Amino acid sequence: MAMRTIDQLVAELPAFAGLGPAQLDLIAGCGGNRVFAAGEYLAREGDPADTFFVLRAGRVALEIDAPGRGALMIATLGEGAVVGWSWLFPPYRWSFDARALEQTRVVAFDGACLRGKCEDDKALGYTLMQRFAAVMLERLQATRLQLLDVYGEPAAR
Amino acid sequence: MASPLPAEAGSKARPASGPMAPRPFTVVERRRETDDTWTLALEPADGSAAPGFSPGQFNMLYAFGVGEVPISISGDPAGGGPLEHTVRAVGPVSAAICRAEPGQQLGVRGPFGSSWPIDAAAGRHLVIVAGGIGLAPLRPALLAALARREDLAGLVLLGGGRAPEQLLFRAELDAWRDDPRLDLGLTVDSAAPGWAGHVGVVTTLIDDAVLDPANAVALIVGPEVMMRFTIEALRARGLSAADIHISVERNMKCAITHCGRCQLGPTFACREGPVLSLATIGRFFGVREL
Numbered sequence: 001m002a003m004r005t006i007d008q009l010v011a012e013l014p015a016f017a018g019l020g021p022a023q024l025d026l027i028a029g030c031g032g033n034r035v036f037a038a039g040e041y042l043a044r045e046g047d048p049a050d051t052f053f054v055l056r057a058g059r060v061a062l063e064i065d066a067p068g069r070g071a072l073m074i075a076t077l078g079e080g081a082v083v084g085w086s087w088l089f090p091p092y093r094w095s096f097d098a099r100a101l102e103q104t105r106v107v108a109f110d111g112a113c114l115r116g117k118c119e120d121d122k123a124l125g126y127t128l129m130q131r132f133a134a135v136m137l138e139r140l141q142a143t144r145l146q147l148l149d150v151y152g153e154p155a156a157r
Numbered sequence: 158m159a160s161p162l163p164a165e166a167g168s169k170a171r172p173a174s175g176p177m178a179p180r181p182f183t184v185v186e187r188r189r190e191t192d193d194t195w196t197l198a199l200e201p202a203d204g205s206a207a208p209g210f211s212p213g214q215f216n217m218l219y220a221f222g223v224g225e226v227p228i229s230i231s232g233d234p235a236g237g238g239p240l241e242h243t244v245r246a247v248g249p250v251s252a253a254i255c256r257a258e259p260g261q262q263l264g265v266r267g268p269f270g271s272s273w274p275i276d277a278a279a280g281r282h283l284v285i286v287a288g289g290i291g292l293a294p295l296r297p298a299l300l301a302a303l304a305r306r307e308d309l310a311g312l313v314l315l316g317g318g319r320a321p322e323q324l325l326f327r328a329e330l331d332a333w334r335d336d337p338r339l340d341l342g343l344t345v346d347s348a349a350p351g352w353a354g355h356v357g358v359v360t361t362l363i364d365d366a367v368l369d370p371a372n373a374v375a376l377i378v379g380p381e382v383m384m385r386f387t388i389e390a391l392r393a394r395g396l397s398a399a400d401i402h403i404s405v406e407r408n409m410k411c412a413i414t415h416c417g418r419c420q421l422g423p424t425f426a427c428r429e430g431p432v433l434s435l436a437t438i439g440r441f442f443g444v445r446e447l
Contacts, residue, residue, distance in 0.1 A: 061356065073348050073356045078365060101353070141386075145358040146346045150380040151289035151319040 014080040030113035036100040043098040049086035058104025087111025179219040179264025198239035211272030212297035213432040219264030220253035227409040229294030243293035273298040282311035282368040288379020317359030363390040370395030401435040
């Protein structure tokens with residue numbers, strides 16, 4: 001099977017679907033392939049968020065460590081999901097742990113590289129902000145539903 | 158002084174009859190599903206066979222001296238054995254039903270209502286989305302679909318729960334996970350370390366579900382907020398309102414359209430429902446105070 005280039009892989013990621021060749025080329029220039037073994041961390045809470053990931057295969061858990069309770073799983077993410085947006089906003093630090101639940105293939109993007117390109121090319125910056133805002137909105141809605149505890153106590157009968 | 162009752166009137170009380178009179182059933186088995194949810198198997202106390210039912214139908218279960226509530230039938234529609242109901246203890250009546258031990262009696266009226274449109278899924282993908290206790294009314298539909306799996310293009314079960322230990326029918330879920338006839342996705346709102354499944358709301362499973370949106374039928378049961386977001390996610394994938402079906406049991410009291418408590422616009426949930434298509438109920442489903 002022919003090895004696909006990073007440009008081809010980036011063009012196939014749902015996070016960048018519909019972007020033109022010029023923008024895809026700029027984004028791909030900051031990306032590279034990585035593989036994480038089951039249990040390996042993609043990111044640790046508090047570390048510099050100089051990278052974000054788009055999952056090509058596998059599954060990742062977002063976790064937060066609670067003293068005395070261990071790692072609490074907040075969400076699991078699968079193929080096509082974006083992991084990390086802290087690279088976009090100061091102070092550029094991870095808010096959660098991201099741990100591979102199984103062997104996980106990703107495209108890893110250099111956040112500083114992409115921020116620089118977004119500064120130079122405002123149209124690219126706006127496009128990426130739109131894409132990441134959509135991801136954040138989706139996660140926010142899901143988090144609100146989780147907070148609602150809809151499976152908790154219903155009306156008594 | 159009033160004259161005494163005629164002898165024949167006092168010597169033999171006739172059993173109540175009519176659609177509001179519960180029929181005595183005996184609890185023959187009681188299984189614990191979670192910390193607050195039990196499955197009861199019931200047989201007619203007079204020794205006759207339990208009535209048949211269609212997936213999606215419900216009975217009114219009466220804890221004598223406490224009250225009556227609508228409970229969907231959760232057993233196998235092809236089983237022919239006792240009627241099974243899976244009940245969560247959330248109030249005095251449901252708690253009394255959950256406490257009923259084998260040998261005790263409960264009153265039963267039913268089965269009532271409409272059923273899941275399994276026939277409409279022939280040649281198509283059937284997608285079942287269950288939230289929490291919602292898996293109970295969907296279990297008969299899933300069992301019926303598995304029994305005629307060759308008629309379906311695909312069969313998907315997506316289940317959500319509060320935590321792994323609060324998922325219903327866990328032994329069956331384990332079996333269904335390995336069943337090649339079924340694509341199973343399970344997710345919980347929160348999990349302790351060691352849980353190997355998904356964490357997140359059930360709607361997050363819909364994007365990855367294997368289905369042809371133009372050729373799929375969806376059945377949904379869960380808390381109404383969960384159903385609203387599930388409907389949105391299925392509509393976003395391209396399912397039509399006519400192909401999305403939900404079960405609405407709220408406010409039911411008499412189950413025979415006399416009380417009007419379950420009326421949603423022109424629809425009585427106890428008569429036209431509890432299973433209704435979104436095309437029928439959609440414009441009333443999200444109306445506050447209805």
